Amino acid sequence: MPATANAPRARILQLAKLVAADLRRGQMTVGLETVGLALSHNPDAMIVVLDLLIKEVGKKRPNDALCEALLFMMGQALDETRMAVEGGSEPAKNLVEEVRQKLVTAAESGLLPPEVMMVIGQQFTAAKLDLGDELRALILALSEQAASHGPSLSPDDITSHYAAMAEAFVHDPFLIHGQLSEQLAAFPADQRLVIVGSFVASEVESMREAALGWLLDSSPSVVQQVAQNLVVAAQHGGLSAASAERLVMMRPWLTEAVQAPLDSAVRACRQRGLQPAARPSAQISTVIASGCDGAGAQSVFVILKRGRKLALASLLVKQGFGVRDAWVREDLSRREADQFLAEVGDQLDTFDASPEIAQSLIAHHLATNIARQEPPPFGLVQFLEAVSSGQVRPERMGTELLIEQLLDGVPPERQSPKAIAAALADSKLWPREYAFLQSWFEPSEATSATVGKAGTKKQREDAVLRVLISPQRGRWAELLGWTAKAAADEVEGEERIDFALVARELLGDRAVAEIPLAVWIAKNTVAASAN
Structure with a gap:
């Protein structure tokens, strides 16, 4: 992340206005996709974006579209900066620390509203960057302050809230978990336990299914308690056949102490007569894999045909860090799929591949996740359900053996x-x-x-x-x-x-x-x- 000349404020403000226009049109243009990379190449640029955001939200009548664009730019730049941090870049590490300190100062001075601070906190989490103790405590305090000023919720209110949330995310447990995990990342483990426990006990099935994602939480105490909660839920008929199969899939990624309660939960489901959930039929039409970049990142993209619609499955791994990201995007048209593949071809060197390359990469990199005690993303379950026929166990492959094969x-x-x-x-x-x-x-x-x-x-x-x-x-x-x-x-x-x-x-x-x-x-x- 080389340091270049100071970033002109006027130029970055103009870029933010272009990003706002793109967001308003709902178009993911090349400029919108690469704005984070452009900002990360200049450490001063991200600081200027943050300064512009602080100035805009402090106005009597802030421009909401511009604020949204500046927040988007912050999120994209943080994501790119994290890659530089993982590559060992000292300037990138210093930039993250400078952003943290600037956020703390701005929040303590009342220059950033709590809702903006919480969005930026979620962006740190999405970029897999540590908030730091001071910023984490501040965001948590702001969240608790906002909650204390809101109305107290009855059990019926909470049930209705979960139902509305699940409806907003089309009852997709992976979307639900993705949204909530970012919001809960700033909470201490004991508070996450209470909140996730309410998901497991929820009357909304997709909320219970989303709770499985916290088996991959960074806190061992959260993982252990979620596993115990899932046993109780299974014994009372609260787990679906799909959830039972996902527990089986995730089992090899977890410690023996967590595997035992998961086995109990699966047995309880089987005793109730639940059979493996039938997966929607899908035909794999295209698989492409990229070469490794200098930081060790490698991607796999899979196009699947589901009836008349297509789905796109994406996997990102990184040497030395493990499985970093995985997701599935549903209901694509052929035109959208072809456009995506064309854009990937423009940005990456890709090779025609097969689902087996994805399985090999996942097995190899899961071993790194376990060694680093950094669980893979919950989206990996979704990716494997779409692309693979079964369980993938962690198994590191030495370079010598890889070349021999x-x-x-x-x-x-x-x-x-x-x-x-x-x-x-x-x-x-x-x-x-x-x-x-x-x-x-x-x-x-x-x-x-x-x-x-x-x-x-x-x-x-x-x-x-x-x-x-x-x-x-x-x-x-x-x-x-x-x-x-x-x-x-x-x-x-x-x-x-x-x-x-x-x-x-x-x-x-x-x-x-x-x-x-x-x-x-x-x-x-x-x-x-x-x-």
Whole structure:
């Protein structure tokens, strides 16, 4: 996230007005989709957006459309900034801290209304960024203050409220959970327990189904109590067949202490005669997978045919972080699906793939989620219901085994020294062919120190290759190996073989200076540092 010149307020205000116009028309234009990326490239820009928001909401007659646009821009920029934070960018970490402090100061000074603060808090959660103790406590206090000024609710009022909420989200448990989990993220675990417990006990079935999502809460105490609540609900006939099947699917992702009550809940459902829920018939028409970008992110998109309508299933994983996002969008027309695929093709290098690549990625990255004690998103259940035929268990695949499987069955002559030499030579040209390689560089803070010690550009590149790239060659081999996996089903071309051969050389003993792709990563690192 390179620092550039200060962001002109007038230009960002003009951008906000364009975003407001797009939002008013309900059109997801390219500009609207990339506004977060543009803002994240300039740390000053997000601060200017926040300043403009504070100024606008403080007016006697604020422009609601402009406020909505500025909030949208904040959310998009936070999402992009989180990727930089995960990549180890120190400027990105500093930016998040600056935004936190500015929000605290503004709220304590009465410059930001509670409802705006709570929206921004939800945006932090959606972007998977930590609110920090001070900002979390402030948002919680504002939420409790708002609740204390509202009317007290009777049990009938609460039932009606849940029914109205479920109706607003078309009784989709994944949509309900997505909305509520962001709102509840600022609450301490003990308060989340009480609220989620009311979802489990709700008379509205879709609210009870949404409660399953808190089995993937970040707090072990919340997860354990939700599991116990689900046992009680199952014993009293409160769980549907679909919920029982989802418990079975999620079971391998949870600790043994949580698996035991889930087994009891499923048994109670089976004893009531509930059979596995029939899934709506769907035909998979298109599967595409992207290569890994420099931060390790990789996507899979699946188009499914459901009767006359189409559905789009999306999966995002990230090396070292696990399954990051998954969702399904229903009721798309063929035109909407084709437009989406075209936009993805413009933004990402994609390969024709199969559902098996998604299952392999999920199994591998779930193991990372468990190792980091960071549960996958509830949307993964929805994705698997749409795309997969059953349960996917966490199982990390080592890079060496991955490459071995990719090259299994490849003729010996295609793996000969001559073929390896040709693949290595071709790797010098890959950055011109594949856009994802433009993001392959070391973002480490050690880059500046390493680059600064060398003299000429060539000396800086050699230093980066020796000091930074060589110790990380296993990581780059892993990214290239999973890119090869994404390309494994390509009908034309043999990219996956060449990718796998070069990945094997990165993983082996060959001098890193003899691997053109590694040399290019060093050059790209120096160029990124200069920018």
